[in-house]
Amino acid sequence: MAIRQLSIFIENKKGKLSDAVKTISEAGINMRAMSIGDSDDFGILRLIVSDTAKAYSLLSEDNIVKVTDVIAVKMNDKEGALYTVLRVLEKADINVEYTYAFTARELGAYVVFRVNDVEAAEKALSDKGLVLMTEEEIRSI
Amino acid sequence: MGKYFQPEIETASRDQIINIQNEKIVKQVKHVYENVAYYRELMDEKGVKPEDIKSIDDIKKLPFLSKADLRDAYPYGLLGTDLKNCVRIHSTSGTTGRRVVAFYTQHDVDLWEECCARAIVATGGSSEDVVQVAYGYGLFTGGFGLHGGSQKVGCLTLPMSSGNTERQIQFMMDLGSTILCCTPSYAAFIGESLAEKGYKPSDNKLRAGIFGAEPWTEEMRREIEKSLGIKAYDIYGLTETSGPGVAYECEEQTGMHINEDHFYAEIIDPDTGEVLPDGEKGELVFTALDKEAFPLLRYRTRDICVLSREKCSCGRTHVKMSKPMGRSDDMMIIRGVNVFPSQIETVLIKEGYAPNYLIEVDRVKNTDTLDINVELSPGQFSDKVSDIQAKEKALEAAMRTMIGIGPKIHLVPPKSIARSEGKAVRVIDKRKLHD
Numbered sequence: 001m002a003i004r005q006l007s008i009f010i011e012n013k014k015g016k017l018s019d020a021v022k023t024i025s026e027a028g029i030n031m032r033a034m035s036i037g038d039s040d041d042f043g044i045l046r047l048i049v050s051d052t053a054k055a056y057s058l059l060s061e062d063n064i065v066k067v068t069d070v071i072a073v074k075m076n077d078k079e080g081a082l083y084t085v086l087r088v089l090e091k092a093d094i095n096v097e098y099t100y101a102f103t104a105r106e107l108g109a110y111v112v113f114r115v116n117d118v119e120a121a122e123k124a125l126s127d128k129g130l131v132l133m134t135e136e137e138i139r140s141i
Numbered sequence: 142m143g144k145y146f147q148p149e150i151e152t153a154s155r156d157q158i159i160n161i162q163n164e165k166i167v168k169q170v171k172h173v174y175e176n177v178a179y180y181r182e183l184m185d186e187k188g189v190k191p192e193d194i195k196s197i198d199d200i201k202k203l204p205f206l207s208k209a210d211l212r213d214a215y216p217y218g219l220l221g222t223d224l225k226n227c228v229r230i231h232s233t234s235g236t237t238g239r240r241v242v243a244f245y246t247q248h249d250v251d252l253w254e255e256c257c258a259r260a261i262v263a264t265g266g267s268s269e270d271v272v273q274v275a276y277g278y279g280l281f282t283g284g285f286g287l288h289g290g291s292q293k294v295g296c297l298t299l300p301m302s303s304g305n306t307e308r309q310i311q312f313m314m315d316l317g318s319t320i321l322c323c324t325p326s327y328a329a330f331i332g333e334s335l336a337e338k339g340y341k342p343s344d345n346k347l348r349a350g351i352f353g354a355e356p357w358t359e360e361m362r363r364e365i366e367k368s369l370g371i372k373a374y375d376i377y378g379l380t381e382t383s384g385p386g387v388a389y390e391c392e393e394q395t396g397m398h399i400n401e402d403h404f405y406a407e408i409i410d411p412d413t414g415e416v417l418p419d420g421e422k423g424e425l426v427f428t429a430l431d432k433e434a435f436p437l438l439r440y441r442t443r444d445i446c447v448l449s450r451e452k453c454s455c456g457r458t459h460v461k462m463s464k465p466m467g468r469s470d471d472m473m474i475i476r477g478v479n480v481f482p483s484q485i486e487t488v489l490i491k492e493g494y495a496p497n498y499l500i501e502v503d504r505v506k507n508t509d510t511l512d513i514n515v516e517l518s519p520g521q522f523s524d525k526v527s528d529i530q531a532k533e534k535a536l537e538a539a540m541r542t543m544i545g546i547g548p549k550i551h552l553v554p555p556k557s558i559a560r561s562e563g564k565a566v567r568v569i570d571k572r573k574l575h576d
Contacts, residue, residue, distance in 0.1 A: 007522075009517060011554050011557050042529065044524055044526060062556070064517060064554055064555060065519075098525070114524070114525075
């Protein structure tokens with residue numbers, strides 16, 4: 001139940017982020033979630049979009065793009081929700097490389113996890129009854 | 142000691158100098174032809190015999206030597222005497238591939254030290270002086286050259302070598318150094334360190350500094366002079382010809398007098414090899430007139446400069462060379478180290494990167510900075526920031542091993558480095574060292 005995320009290597013320079021975003025918006029692709037990891041030199045734009053294949057082929061023309069499997073876990077609207085998820089991953093000995101959050105209209109709030117072992121994470125989280133977002137849901141939001 | 146170390150030579154008339162050169166070149170070409178097979182072959186190829194060289198003007202007939210010849214002939218191919226007659230070697234930093242190893246007989250060491258002694262006396266130096274030699278000692282010629290010159294003048298000589306600034310300052314203050322010899326960037330650093338410790342320029346006993354081995358500007362000179370409370374003198378030389386002291390500045394500070402009785406200078410068009418008249422800008426070529434062990438004839442230095450025979454107020458009659466204004470190849474001198482873009486390219490290919498890069502050299506607070514933008518290829522991309530940073534660090538380490546100084550690597554997306562038509566622009570030097 002992993003979903004595909006696009007990672008785009010972007011020079012840390014004026015106008016570079018908007019160039020990439022423009023490519024997606026002009027193609028009529030919706031961004032579901034985004035985050036940026038950065039250093040002084042570069043940024044890595046991470047996107048979950050409505051049409052991954054199309055976005056990948058368009059962005060690849062001018063950028064380095066990589067598809068990575070990530071897990072989007074639904075957050076219950078109550079205190080300690082994120083902590084519960086992190087505990088599950090920790091107990092299953094899974095490393096979280098990075099994480100970011102987004103909301104998906106009526107579906108609620110999600111936190112995206114990039115982990116070292118996607119399958120193990122899926123299993124551990126599902127076993128505990130946590131809800132993971134699917135590719136179908138991404139397309140239909 | 143007077144104003145000159147060897148007044149009869151330093152103030153000799155033009156005719157006297159030419160006579161010395163005429164006499165020496167005839168002997169030297171014979172010496173080289175008989176003892177250096179590598180150069181004999183070059184002369185034979187060109188159809189020049191030693192007897193064709195009757196005066197210094199005939200030097201034009203001789204073939205050039207280049208850095209490539211020195212590499213081909215490594216290590217003994219240009220040796221002009223038996224190894225048993227040699228007493229020392231020095232070597233370049235070897236950053237372009239093979240090192241250049243230069244050999245010296247005692248005669249060669251003496252004439253080199255004599256040149257350095259002239260440079261020290263030209264700054265007003267005498268046996269009263271305390272000379273702090275903060276050039277590196279070792280294979281590098283800086284330390285030993287000025288050290289020998291200082292002893293020849295009779296100065297108290299402090300063989301500090303470079304680095305350990307705390308100790309430099311302690312000896313400078315406690316023993317009252319009057320002349321400092323080091324690279325200009327190290328002089329600037331010592332000046333800053335003194336200020337940080339709360340010393341005023343007037344607190345030290347320094348009077349003069351002899352700085353060389355890397356390019357520096359007039360502005361930097363004035364800064365160093367202000368921060369140390371001294372007069373700063375330029376010195377020029379290269380391992381291939383002996384070391385520092387081939388040329389040196391006098392009190393006029395308007396160019397460096399070349400020791401013409403030992404080194405004959407020509408300016409050539411770097412493309413055609415044609416000799417240019419005095420006053421024209423071109424590549425500097427040196428002939429060692431009386432060296433025994435490593436007697437290079439018509440060695441192309443790759444330094445671009447101008448020679449001037451205008452009368453100098455100091456009374457010295459030897460021709461003056463300008464500060465080098467650039468290089469006829471693409472060599473950069475960064476923190477005193479010779480760096481070629483080709484070395485950077487070699488490391489990139491070895492480490493699995495495409496040779497698309499842009500080098501930026503700058504000078505921040507009198508220290509050279511080296512930044513290299515390198516294009517990342519899709520296969521090397523990771524969506525984790527730390528992975529890419531680790532790649533940058535690994536490449537920095539590989540560069541440091543190859544070129545001797547650590548650059549800052551910036552990985553950038555493919556095609557983000559501008560492609561130019563024809564010769565690619567690989568280097569942006571922002572240091573403004575030359576007009």
